[in-house]
Amino acid sequence: MAPRIGVVGMGNLLLRDEGFGVHVVRHLEARGGLGADVRLVDGGTAGLYLAALLEGLDPVLVVDAVALDAPPGSIHVFSKADLRRGLALVRSSCHQAGFLDALEIMDLRGEAPDRIEFFGVVPADLSPGVELSPVLAPRVAEVAARVAARVEELRGGDGA
Template sequence: MTTPQKKKIGIAGIGNYILRDEGFGVHVVHYLQENYEFPDNVDIQDIGTAGIYMAPFLEECDPVFVIDVVDIEGEPGSFHFFTLDDVRAGSFQMRMSPHQLGLLEILEVAKLRGAAPKEIEFYTVIPLELTESIELSEIVNAQKTAVAELILNRLTDLGITVSRK
């Protein structure tokens, strides 16, 4: 009998890159990829607005760190951390766009296949502007390196060594 392969640690940048702050998660992932070398057991992906196409990534990774914007009351540019339990409790809505499947539905597909991650953490900011632009607003851009540092610290907590390029 073979032992199951250990899952990778997943880092997913979610968002629409051409809608200014909506692309925050993608910007953070690009920043990490441009500035750091990750070991083979870390899968860092620009998921964009891939929706259901995110299922294989979720099935291959555990834990998963999702970087995105969040639609909640609060100050634009403010950082908010959530767990999968928060999402399941309805504390906030994770949907990459109105016409796509939400993350919970995608997780259910992975669960049916017996491959859903047990741990998902959400690193989010409240957007200021959702206009056509590939540049983040100043207030949201100010959070990019801070959130990247949180992800790097979390990897260190898990015993993962990441080196600067």
Template sequence: METLVLGIGNLLLGDEGVGCRCVEELERRYVLPPAVTCVDGGTAGFELLPLIEDAQTLIIIDALKDGRPPGTLVLVEDEAVPRLMLTRTSPHQIGICEVLATAQLTGKVPQRLLLFGIEPKSLEVTMGLSPEISQALEKTLDAVVAALSSMGHQIQLRQTP
């Protein structure tokens, strides 16, 4: 697998699900080449490890809480993406950072790593995105498509029937 676009988040907690929604929209709106694989990773933990180990380039899209205005899109690259195992009490709180840490341990880390983070507004129990985050989703899709294109992938808008 050349490039993996991985959306992360919980669809039941409002803006937390923005990563999954991005991947869903990416696949719906664009024709992607076979070298690009899209996966809605939800809140899965170690089930993602094989996928990550197989990817040469990994693009993660996730909600990123950093105190910025809701909808702010940030990009974190390569070594700056945290790979930590912080949790002590509940071993089931395995997030993407822990899975990355484990991939590093097995020596199978993607050569390139991009994390697109979207500052969430609301993490209430609901299945939709708030308006600010729906807008940020558009900006994120553009940024991801631009990143894929700059890597040499041919991305085309899907013709609406």
């Protein structure tokens, strides 16, 4: 079965909590993935290069750290419309700007997913380092479980 659902983890693993999304994807991979119909993508800081990795996938669930005026470790979910309005991307970040650029390229080619959901977690520590902060480390399993549950809902046709 060809993958049709995408789960993308974004972030820079060298800046502690900035790499949160990649940690979530790695957590899912270590537990055997989410099935043959789901492509897990370590988007890292790929930016524009994500377009080729995401073509043919719909819906796409994105996990990333997001700078919001909210408590560190809090989880926020945004829609594709929210992303386009810039509500989830309040931080100037190379990979987040690149993700929106990748979506624009996919739109131009008629390959953009109709459904995108963004799972953002507010970071506690963006200093150099490869380990997540004690605030975000326990959130990996929680967000992975929420993404897995959402994938199950989407499989059941409850994609609204």
